[in-house]
Amino acid sequence: MFQLGKTIVSEDIINKDFVCNLAACKGECCVAGEAGAPVEQDEVKILRDIYPRVKPFLRPEGIQAIAEQGTHIETEFGDLETPLVNGAECAYVTFTDAGVASCGIEDAYNAGEVDFRKPVSCHLYPVRVQKYSEFEAVNYHSWPICDDACTLGKELQVPVYKFTKDALVRKFGEDWYHELEEVVGKMEKDAQ
Known part of the structure; x- marks a missing residue:
């Protein structure tokens, strides 16, 4: 340290x-786990503001989860996170035709609809x-689940x-x- x-x-x-190896892991980090992605306090307003422009990029399940839980949640410990679909994948997750998880926020960003790429915690992973x-x-x-990313990074x-x-x-x-x-x-x- x-x-x-x-x-x-x-x-x-x-x-x-x-180095992320999406061909191997299929974006499992957006699907696995027991919690949503950490969200910073200043990202809460951003998520609320951009949601109408992100919504067209999301799956119906994600839209429903956000309608029920909000664009973010606060845990019992006071942490801010993205909501989950039925306690599983992040509500913002989308899937390609090949079954690779993607991020609806980043999809909207890449399409030029928003200027926010995704929560910084996701970007940092x-x-x-x-x-x-x-x-x-x-x-x-x-x-x-990131062992293939470690192998590719080493290569x-x-x-x-x-x-x-x-x-x-x-x-x-x-x-x-x-x-x-x-x-x-x-x-x-x-x-x-």
């Missing part, structure tokens, strides 16, 4: 390799950010921090990412 500003960063985001009172912990989340020699560069810059800014690259450079130099 090392500190960058008000973040504590796991060295796993540097040392582990990762496999990086997970945990907020504490004085800092944020930036960790790599290992999940067996292509793409560490997690490079795979998630756009999302890390979105979350923490260009300066933070530049400092991260400096830490990586120093670590590589020290290892020689």
Whole structure:
């Protein structure tokens, strides 16, 4: 672990390799699990505002879940998340003809209907950010359904921090990412 500003960063985001392999996993991260995707407080209003333009991209099941639960939910612990369809997949999930999970929000973004790509937690994956009172912990989340992504990342020699560069810059800014690259450079130099 090392500190960058008000973040504590796991060295796993540097040392582990990762490149999503949708052909192998079929987007299972949007389907599996017991909770929706984490949503940040500032994303709540965005989800409400963009929903009318995202709705045409969603499945009927997702539309119904959002009609019943809202564009986001608050858990008993006060966490904000995307709603689920019958306790299973994210309400915003869509599926291609080949059965690969996609994101209706990102589909609307790619079609130019909205300027919000998707919740930053989804964009960051496999990086997970945990907020504490004085800092944020930036960790790599290992999940067996992503084993193929780890294999592909290793083959292509793409560490997690490079795979998630756009999302890390979105979350923490260009300066933070530049400092991260400096830490990586120093670590590589020290290892020689």
